[in-house]
Amino acid sequence: MGDFFTLSVLVATAASAIRLATPYLLASLGETIGQRSGVLNLGVDGVMLLSAFFSYWAVLETGNLWLAVLVGLVVGLAMGILYGVITVGLSATQGISGIGIFIFGLGLSDLLFRQQVGTPKPVRRLPNVDVPILSDIPHLGEALFQRNLLTYLAFLLVPATALLLSRTTFGLNIRSVGENPQAADSLGVSVERTRFVAILIGNSMAGLAGAALVLQLGIFQPNLTQGLGFIAVALVYFGAWRPAGVMGGALLYGLVNATVLQWKALGIIPVSGSDLANMAPAILTILALIALARRVHAPSALTKPFTRH
Amino acid sequence: MKRQRRLSPSILVMLGALAFAGVACGGGDAEEPAAPATTAAPTAVAAGPLRVAIVAPSASDDLAFSQSMVDSVNALERDVELSITDGTFIVEDAAAAIRGYAEDGNDVVIAHGTQFGASLMEIAPDFPDVTFVWGTASDTQGLDNVFAYAPAADEGGYVNGSIAASLTDSGVIGVVGPIEAGDAVAYINGFEAGALAGGASEVNITYTGSFGDVALAAEAAEAHLANDVDVLTGTAQMVVGAVGVATDAGVPWFGTQANQTSLAPDLVVASQVYHWEVVLEEMLALRDGGVLGGQAFEINLANGGLVIEFNDGFELPAGVRDAAEAMIEAITNGTVDTSNATPAVAAGPLRVAIVAPSASDDLAFSQSMVDSVNALERDVELSITDGTFIVEDAAAAIRGYAEDGNDVVIAHGTQFGASLMEIAPDFPDVTFVWGTASDTQGLDNVFAYAPAADEGGYVNGSIAASLTDSGVIGVVGPIEAGDAVAYINGFEAGALAGGASEVNITYTGSFGDVALAAEAAEAHLANDVDVLTGTAQMVVGAVGVATDAGVPWFGTQANQTSLAPDLVVASQVYHWEVVLEEMLALRDGGVLGGQAFEINLANGGLVIEFNDGFELPAGVRDAAEAMIEAITNGTVSTGS
Numbered sequence: 001m002g003d004f005f006t007l008s009v010l011v012a013t014a015a016s017a018i019r020l021a022t023p024y025l026l027a028s029l030g031e032t033i034g035q036r037s038g039v040l041n042l043g044v045d046g047v048m049l050l051s052a053f054f055s056y057w058a059v060l061e062t063g064n065l066w067l068a069v070l071v072g073l074v075v076g077l078a079m080g081i082l083y084g085v086i087t088v089g090l091s092a093t094q095g096i097s098g099i100g101i102f103i104f105g106l107g108l109s110d111l112l113f114r115q116q117v118g119t120p121k122p123v124r125r126l127p128n129v130d131v132p133i134l135s136d137i138p139h140l141g142e143a144l145f146q147r148n149l150l151t152y153l154a155f156l157l158v159p160a161t162a163l164l165l166s167r168t169t170f171g172l173n174i175r176s177v178g179e180n181p182q183a184a185d186s187l188g189v190s191v192e193r194t195r196f197v198a199i200l201i202g203n204s205m206a207g208l209a210g211a212a213l214v215l216q217l218g219i220f221q222p223n224l225t226q227g228l229g230f231i232a233v234a235l236v237y238f239g240a241w242r243p244a245g246v247m248g249g250a251l252l253y254g255l256v257n258a259t260v261l262q263w264k265a266l267g268i269i270p271v272s273g274s275d276l277a278n279m280a281p282a283i284l285t286i287l288a289l290i291a292l293a294r295r296v297h298a299p300s301a302l303t304k305p306f307t308r309h
Numbered sequence: 310m311k312r313q314r315r316l317s318p319s320i321l322v323m324l325g326a327l328a329f330a331g332v333a334c335g336g337g338d339a340e341e342p343a344a345p346a347t348t349a350a351p352t353a354v355a356a357g358p359l360r361v362a363i364v365a366p367s368a369s370d371d372l373a374f375s376q377s378m379v380d381s382v383n384a385l386e387r388d389v390e391l392s393i394t395d396g397t398f399i400v401e402d403a404a405a406a407i408r409g410y411a412e413d414g415n416d417v418v419i420a421h422g423t424q425f426g427a428s429l430m431e432i433a434p435d436f437p438d439v440t441f442v443w444g445t446a447s448d449t450q451g452l453d454n455v456f457a458y459a460p461a462a463d464e465g466g467y468v469n470g471s472i473a474a475s476l477t478d479s480g481v482i483g484v485v486g487p488i489e490a491g492d493a494v495a496y497i498n499g500f501e502a503g504a505l506a507g508g509a510s511e512v513n514i515t516y517t518g519s520f521g522d523v524a525l526a527a528e529a530a531e532a533h534l535a536n537d538v539d540v541l542t543g544t545a546q547m548v549v550g551a552v553g554v555a556t557d558a559g560v561p562w563f564g565t566q567a568n569q570t571s572l573a574p575d576l577v578v579a580s581q582v583y584h585w586e587v588v589l590e591e592m593l594a595l596r597d598g599g600v601l602g603g604q605a606f607e608i609n610l611a612n613g614g615l616v617i618e619f620n621d622g623f624e625l626p627a628g629v630r631d632a633a634e635a636m637i638e639a640i641t642n643g644t645v646d647t648s649n650a651t652p653a654v655a656a657g658p659l660r661v662a663i664v665a666p667s668a669s670d671d672l673a674f675s676q677s678m679v680d681s682v683n684a685l686e687r688d689v690e691l692s693i694t695d696g697t698f699i700v701e702d703a704a705a706a707i708r709g710y711a712e713d714g715n716d717v718v719i720a721h722g723t724q725f726g727a728s729l730m731e732i733a734p735d736f737p738d739v740t741f742v743w744g745t746a747s748d749t750q751g752l753d754n755v756f757a758y759a760p761a762a763d764e765g766g767y768v769n770g771s772i773a774a775s776l777t778d779s780g781v782i783g784v785v786g787p788i789e790a791g792d793a794v795a796y797i798n799g800f801e802a803g804a805l806a807g808g809a810s811e812v813n814i815t816y817t818g819s820f821g822d823v824a825l826a827a828e829a830a831e832a833h834l835a836n837d838v839d840v841l842t843g844t845a846q847m848v849v850g851a852v853g854v855a856t857d858a859g860v861p862w863f864g865t866q867a868n869q870t871s872l873a874p875d876l877v878v879a880s881q882v883y884h885w886e887v888v889l890e891e892m893l894a895l896r897d898g899g900v901l902g903g904q905a906f907e908i909n910l911a912n913g914g915l916v917i918e919f920n921d922g923f924e925l926p927a928g929v930r931d932a933a934e935a936m937i938e939a940i941t942n943g944t945v946s947t948g949s
Contacts, residue, residue, distance in 0.1 A: 265813050
């Protein structure tokens with residue numbers, strides 16, 4: 001255990017935690033906005049898969065990483081339009097619709113990968129960018145301020161999302177249609193439009209999450225996310241629908257994963273205990289959810305389609 | 310003296326769960342790895358009565374399979390304290406019971422059901438001092454504390470069939486079977502052969518598809534009676550329903566597994582009774598000598614494990630019993646062969662289907678099989694379903710391909726074994742090829758295959774040792790199972806033998822999580838690792854990390870050079886076609902399965918493919934070639 005508490009290993013663990021947390025954070029923040037408007041999207045994983053594939057394909061064909069990021073965002077937006085039409089326009093049940101989006105994304109990304117790529121080919125990864133001055137801070141700078149731009153963006157979006165929800169008219173509208181859509185409607189707020197835009201933002205951020213995942217890895221393969229999108233949805237509950245809480249959950253999840261991996265690498269967790277250790281992040285999340293359960297207040301109209309009376 | 314007690318399955322499930330939790334928690338504190346069973350000193354025999362537990366799929370008094378074992382243990386000539394959990398038709402319940410009994414300090418735990426094999430493979434290694442007895446099975450799955458047992462049920466079936474032929478007036482005999490698997494199929498085939506050899510004109514066989522559905526068995530018997538059948542037999546615990554029908558119709562009945570005379574005292578002619586105590590005594594004698602397992606046993610007419618018990622309440626025509634006794638003698642002497650004819654082989658191009666868990670071009674496990682089938686030197690029509698990471702999807706694909714008339718269906722994943730056990734018996738003319746697996750689960754139309762992945766791992770490890778400056782090498786694995794663990798253990802052994810000071814191994818717990826594999830590689834790099842390897846399809850993430858860090862990479866399963874043309878040193882490539890050709894040759898000869906194969910360096914199934922784009926230090930490649938030669942010759946042992 002002593003080997004773990006060395007500066008170099010702790011820095012590496014922190015860096016790993018942040019890398020792992022980035023896709024979760026982007027997807028969870030987007031899902032937070034959607035859920036605060038009363039729309040649950042269980043299709044986040046499918047959106048991420050499609051975005052990840054198209055981002056990968058873009059960089060494979062053009063070599064342009066920023067085009068790949070843009071492609072991921074646009075694919076997320078397109079999926080948002082689809083999901084918005086289904087859930088807001090057609091008032092379909094959100095849970096089943098989300099599962100449909102997930103299966104669609106899983107299947108289509110798989111199909112396209114096989115047809116367009118086949119054997120996995122490595123692509124460029126997002127380069128790390130040093131933040132001036134901050135990256136020179138001993139150890140801390142290496143862990144926190146020598147990351148790629150999408151990671152910085154993800155963490156900057158935490159206060160931005162908090163401000164959007166708490167300090168803007170649009171944020172107030174989002175919260176009101178998520179809590180009491182009938183009242184919001186009576187005050188002239190367009191519930192449908194507000195929810196639709198929230199869905200677009202949420203799915204775009206899921207698209208960014210897919211792009212971040214694939215561009216951090218530099219490779220794609222079928223079902224790349226391995227259920228990451230579902231954990232992102234769970235992290236919204238974990239974070240009590242607040243951006244800071246969501247960030248805490250994403251970091252905790254990433255940190256536990258990173259620590260487990262470091263302990264395995266150092267032999268602190270014996271090979272025979274690997275299976276148990278693999279469950280640690282999920283167990284921790286469940287325990288935290290249980291602990292938080294009484295303090296959590298979900299948006300009152302979450303999952304409920306709006307019908308004007 | 311026999312003391313007998315029973316635990317309800319639900320209590321045992323809870324005990325098993327608690328036991329599992331205890332073991333799991335304890336695992337984290339373990340400083341030293343447990344000594345392998347192969348090196349353990351013979352275990353001392355416990356004083357006092359021998360504590361034996363039976364886990365059986367049906368009622369312990371079913372007058373069939375489960376009762377045969379209970380009666381046999383009660384017949385042992387030693388002091389036994391017997392515990393029984395019966396009715397465990399759900400495999401998970403049985404697994405919990407097996408683990409619970411082992412935890413509870415029983416000396417011998419009998420897993421009485423072929424279907425418990427997969428669970429036993431997981432449980433037995435955790436209890437090296439316990440003897441597990443498993444059947445019906447023809448091998449011990451390579452475990453040193455497991456004895457296997459199986460009946461030559463076709464022998465008694467043949468005798469029963471020959472007697473039945475002498476009793477039928479219509480010439481038509483009916484058989485009610487459960488699922489076409491295990492000793493049921495052996496008994497029924499033997500019965501059919503004996504009846505036809507004895508002069509019956511027709512033997513109608515109905516597999517109901519269930520071991521437990523008594524109503525279905527009764528209806529199957531009714532259907533036989535409606536089609537001129539005037540003698541009946543059947544096997545498995547559900548036949549009590551068929552015996553009732555036979556009784557009502559006044560039709561003679563032949564039993565098997567246990568003596569079924571009590572079901573119909575006037576109509577049961579004879580029963581083939583399993584006396585497992587014959588082989589149990591041998592197993593226990595071995596245990597007394599410190600040998601806790603590792604051997605397979607068979608009961609048959611010759612060793613007294615199978616006995617034809619006649620019902621004196623049924624009056625046989627003159628001479629029939631004497632003829633039956635003579636038949637038993639002839640089978641015992643080997644004069645009469647009770648084995649069955651082999652199915653004909655289909656003509657035309659060979660239709661082969663592969664069901665694989667990941668993408669067929671994953672540069673890893675799945676691709677290795679697709680490439681191998683494409684390399685076969687015969688006319689093959691190939692179908693592929695890949696990406697079946699959900700076992701139920703794979704099972705549907707396997708069944709679909711079999712129904713679709715494919716000649717060979719390759720279930721390319723250890724995890725598909727349980728499904729295959731259910732599916733393969735339904736398609737006796739189809740050859741199923743399953744791996745990685747070291748045995749065929751007792752199925753006659755299943756070939757198994759496995760790689761000696763430790764061999765190539767050892768070679769890769771020895772080369773890696775010559776490339777490391779820090780002396781620390783990192784390994785990224787998926788789940789600690791199958792060929793992954795063999796490769797990694799072989800790699801570790803080779804690297805340490807080659808001079809590396811440390812080999813750090815990380816099992817990520819996932820075959821598919823690329824991000825986790827990448828982070829595992831990052832973790833290694835943060836801990837002085839300067840050479841990496843890994844196995845399974847998710848390692849593409851780790852190769853990306855190695856590429857960015859400029860760290861050499863060793864591949865396995867398929868040639869991974871294209872992932873990092875400058876950094877992949879060598880790949881151990883699986884050439885399954887070597888053993889596939891052997892399997893297909895056997896199939897051509899009418900043998901549809903029943904054998905296990907291994908690819909290794911010696912038979913050319915494993916090949917170390919060097920990347921010419923990576924410049925090795927002088928002499929390293931020659932040393933590697935010499936190492937391959939030494940492993941092939943057996944001079945170097947790579948076993949971990």
